[in-house]
Amino acid sequence: MNIKRFVQVLSLFLILTALSYSLYKSGFAQEKTKLLEVGQGAPALTLTNTAGQRISLADYKGQGIVLNFWATYCPPCKKEMPLLADALTEDIAVITVNVGEPTRLVNQFLQNKQLSLPTLLDRKEEVYTLYQVTNLPTTFFINEKGEIDDKVIGELNEQLLKEKIEQIQPK
CATH class of the missing domain: 1.20.5 (Single alpha-helices involved in coiled-coils or other helix-helix interfaces)
Incomplete structure (x- = not known):
């Protein structure tokens, strides 16, 4: 050779x-x-909101939580945002997580749509990755024990949102 x-x-x-x-x-x-599954504890998260304050999922202990991942360029995300804003109650926290966009763009979007939702900024997409989100929008429904009760990939409609919120309503 x-x-x-x-x-x-x-x-x-x-x-x-x-x-x-x-x-x-x-x-x-x-x-x-480990894949996130229904019945599993929701991973802890702490992010900065649009006002610059650090917010943790633990701040909402004892409440049902609707945790929604979205972006301004996502048409289904834009469509469901008013439904999410209307879902805020005393027992249900609605937390939106914007994925990878600048604060100014997110604030401008919320202001133009006249939405006042607790919005966290996941600029580095760390929580997006932690929650194993693959498509936007994706919404997690977390019960008062901090467990994932359900997950919806794709756009929520009013009926589906209402059903899922009833499941996580604190007893």
Whole structure:
């Protein structure tokens, strides 16, 4: 075997070895990632709201929580925002999490739509990742015990929102 052929075979072997190791490690890492499921405790989160205050999910302990992930460029998100604003009650907290957008843009959107919703800013998409959100909008319904009662991927309508809120209403 000549030297050129030997180098080619060795290079191919090293590339395949590196690829195999990479696939093994990524598959192994995925096994350790626990998927969010109904009945599981909602992961703790602390983010800054549009006024610059730090807000935690724990601040709403004992209440039912509607946790909605959205963005200003998302048409279904825009459509459901007024429904979410109307859902705020004494026993139900509605918290929206804007994903990856600048504060000024979010504030301008809320002001133009005349919405006064507690809105947290996930500029680095850390909570988006923590909650394993894959599409916008996504809404988590969290009961007064802090457990995920349900999750809706996609746009909420009035009837669906009402049903889900009834499920998380504190007893």
